Amino acid sequence: xxxxxxxxxxxxxxxxxxxxxxxxxxxxxxxxxxxxxxxxxxxxxxxxxxxxxxxxxxxxxxxxxxxxxxxxxxxxxxxxxxxxxxxxxxxxxxxxxxxxxxxxxxxxxxxxxxxxxxxxxxxxxxxxxxxxxxxxxxxxxxxxxxxxxxxxxxxxxxxxxxxxxxxxxxxxxxxxxxxxxxxxxxxxxxxxxxxxxxxxxxxxxxxxxxxxxxxxxxxxxxxxxxxxxxxxxxxxxxxxxxxxxxxxxxxxxxxxxxxxxxxxxxxxxxxxxxxxxxxxxxxxxxxxxxxxxxxxxxxxxxxxxxxxxxxxxxxxxxxxxxxxxxxxxxxxxxxxxxxxxxxxxxxxxxxxxxxxxxxxxxxxxxxxxxxxxxxxxxxxxxxxxxxxxxxxxxxxxxxxxxxxxxxxxxxxxxxxxxxxxx
Amino acid sequence: xxxxxxxxxxxxxxxxxxxxxxxxxxxxxxxxxxxxxxxxxxxxxxxxxxxxxxxxxxxxxxxxxxxxxxxxxxxxxxxxxxxxxxxxxxxxxxxxxxxxxxxxxxxxxxxxxxxxxxxxxxxxxxxxxxxxxxxxxxxxxxxxxxxxxxxxxxxxxxxxxxxxxxxxxxxxxxxxxxxxxxxxxxxxxxxxxxxxxxxxxxxxxxxxxxxxxxxxxx
Numbered sequence: 358x359x360x361x362x363x364x365x366x367x368x369x370x371x372x373x374x375x376x377x378x379x380x381x382x383x384x385x386x387x388x389x390x391x392x393x394x395x396x397x398x399x400x401x402x403x404x405x406x407x408x409x410x411x412x413x414x415x416x417x418x419x420x421x422x423x424x425x426x427x428x429x430x431x432x433x434x435x436x437x438x439x440x441x442x443x444x445x446x447x448x449x450x451x452x453x454x455x456x457x458x459x460x461x462x463x464x465x466x467x468x469x470x471x472x473x474x475x476x477x478x479x480x481x482x483x484x485x486x487x488x489x490x491x492x493x494x495x496x497x498x499x500x501x502x503x504x505x506x507x508x509x510x511x512x513x514x515x516x517x518x519x520x521x522x523x524x525x526x527x528x529x530x531x532x533x534x535x536x537x538x539x540x541x542x543x544x545x546x547x548x549x550x551x552x553x554x555x556x557x558x559x560x561x562x563x564x565x566x567x568x569x570x571x572x573x574x575x576x577x578x579x580x581x582x583x584x585x586x587x588x589x590x591x592x593x594x595x596x597x598x599x600x601x602x603x604x605x606x607x608x609x610x611x612x613x614x615x616x617x618x619x620x621x622x623x624x625x626x627x628x629x630x631x632x633x634x635x636x637x638x639x640x641x642x643x644x645x646x647x648x649x650x651x652x653x654x655x656x657x658x659x660x661x662x663x664x665x666x667x668x669x670x671x672x673x674x675x676x677x678x679x680x681x682x683x684x685x686x687x688x689x690x691x692x693x694x695x696x697x698x699x700x701x702x703x704x705x706x707x708x709x710x711x712x713x714x715x716x717x718x719x720x721x722x723x724x725x726x727x728x729x730x731x732x733x734x735x736x737x738x739x740x741x742x743x744x745x746x747x748x749x750x751x752x753x754x755x756x757x758x759x760x761x762x763x764x765x766x767x768x769x770x771x772x773x774x775x776x777x778x779x
Numbered sequence: 780x781x782x783x784x785x786x787x788x789x790x791x792x793x794x795x796x797x798x799x800x801x802x803x804x805x806x807x808x809x810x811x812x813x814x815x816x817x818x819x820x821x822x823x824x825x826x827x828x829x830x831x832x833x834x835x836x837x838x839x840x841x842x843x844x845x846x847x848x849x850x851x852x853x854x855x856x857x858x859x860x861x862x863x864x865x866x867x868x869x870x871x872x873x874x875x876x877x878x879x880x881x882x883x884x885x886x887x888x889x890x891x892x893x894x895x896x897x898x899x900x901x902x903x904x905x906x907x908x909x910x911x912x913x914x915x916x917x918x919x920x921x922x923x924x925x926x927x928x929x930x931x932x933x934x935x936x937x938x939x940x941x942x943x944x945x946x947x948x949x950x951x952x953x954x955x956x957x958x959x960x961x962x963x964x965x966x967x968x969x970x971x972x973x974x975x976x977x978x979x980x981x982x983x984x985x986x987x988x989x990x991x992x993x994x995x996x997x
Contacts (some may be wrong), residue, residue, distance in 0.1 A: 371804040404822035404884040
């Protein structure tokens with residue numbers, strides 16, 4: 358399994374979408390010389406549905422692109438001013454490619470999550486001004502200087518509802534069968550702070566105001582839920598990424614790394630991504646002066662300290678399984694339910710690492726098995742988490758007079774990798 | 780001669796392979812194939828009624844769509860589509876379902892060298908998953924030669940860039956048979972040595988002995 362900065366894979370029930378983010382230096386628009394640009398390309402691959410054709414994007418493809426684009430651009434989720442390198446001359450143009458692999462319904466929500474997850478894991482090369490007049494821009498390759506993440510202020514999450522001809526029937530996250538028979542749909546894009554970023558209701562059956570308000574309330578609860586899941590997945594990716602840097606120099610770990618990691622075990626876990634990254638940058642210069650090991654090892658150690666979530670046992674196992682590659686301790690390789698993932702992160706990952714260490718090679722084969730499968734030991738925690746999930750929905754069902762059917766099988770895989778020493 | 784490959788492999792050693800089938804729900808057949816870090820996803824829909832204008836309606840036709848990781852479809856992608864189509868046409872039994880089209884869609888997930896062989900293998904696995912009738916399986920490998928004349932198999936992207944020339948070779952798979960008749964002989968040579976497709980880039984001096992070794996590794 359390969360993972361990379363700026364790529365993500367989302368599975369929402371049967372819907373499967375991949376997102377890739379790339380960046381390029383271009384000239385800015387005339388009327389916005391200080392801002393970078395963000396563009397979204399949606400590929401309705403014929404792989405996803407027999408009715409999708411190559412060539413000109415269909416109406417629904419264009420609509421999907423517009424909804425995701427509006428959620429990101431107009432809510433200013435991505436800070437475009439930080440993408441400016443040289444005002445008026447060079448800015449970063451960020452391009453998001455969303456590939457729809459499997460259409461199981463509700464492509465908008467899944468595409469939105471894929472775009473957000475890949476933006477959060479994307480790293481752009483650091484540039485500095487140099488040359489004679491300080492007008493030349495030097496782009497530093499990732500081996501020289503650590504690439505930087507994008508500045509993302511908040512995560513706008515799209516939640517889609519489907520309406521049916523019978524007034525009391527409302528569905529959240531419709532599957533493709535439901536989409537075929539529903540008479541109206543509405544997509545609400547909100548963030549975890551409770552701000553409504555966008556609402557799209559393209560025609561269809563008229564709906565009462567009270568129903569719209571109830572949908573928005575439900576959506577707001579879903580949004581905070583999904584935001585947490587995305588953030589957890591990105592955290593895991595960042596930890597893995599840091600560990601991969603350590604893997605390059607396994608000897609340095611046994612000397613210093615493991616000792617340092619165990620000391621930091623009791624750190625509070627409530628970091629968000631921005632804090633984590635700023636600490637990484639702080640710790641780097643400190644380590645650089647102290648150690649005389651080679652630089653990638655340093656960066657790795659600095660990052661590992663700050664991004665520690667009690668995974669020291671995993672790391673020791675991981676280094677010995679280096680030949681098996683990153684897949685040997687992939688938490689998502691069996692389509693793990695993200696509820697389990699939350700539980701595993703909360704309980705300091707005791708379940709998952711032991712399992713992975715015991716069976717590093719065997720995992721290669723059942724890789725990417727069907728999402729419905731889950732290993733035996735996942736079930737106890739999953740059921741515990743399921744209770745809390747249904748608790749949320751029961752609350753939803755009580756407040757709504759209508760029959761709300763949450764279709765909630767969300768599993769997420771965040772991909773990440775680094776170019777190996779090979 | 781001893782060759783130092785960056786990831787510690789022998790010159791004849793392949794990267795770890797992984798394949799999963801039936802990963803997509805809507806597609807009739809799907810497979811994901813990864814060789815080391817190179818990963819390709821293939822989906823098959825078919826057979827669908829009707830053939831395109833230029834195709835022979837007395838045979839089944841195969842349509843290949845190649846989706847790159849990012850960016851628009853350009854000339855290299857079109858070339859891959861053509862090579863893949865011709866390879867698949869030679870392994871599928873085209874006389875069984877005349878006047879139908881089978882679509883094969885390839886999505887590149889990650890490219891770390893030997894992309895086209897990986898895609899051919901993925902497409903073959905997806906066709907098997909979809910139940911399309913085939914004569915035999917296609918096994919693809921990339922081998923490249925360096926300036927100094929040594930030959931290595933299954934290069935990574937970094938290794939590919941350093942090489943003087945490389946060739947993609949596709950062979951039929953060897954037949955494992957319980958019956959004493961075993962593998963069929965074609966003109967005195969075992970069938971699995973026949974090359975279905977070969978694509979070469981750059982300049983290569985003959986290295987047939989290494990090719991023979993590579994065949995035995997498949």
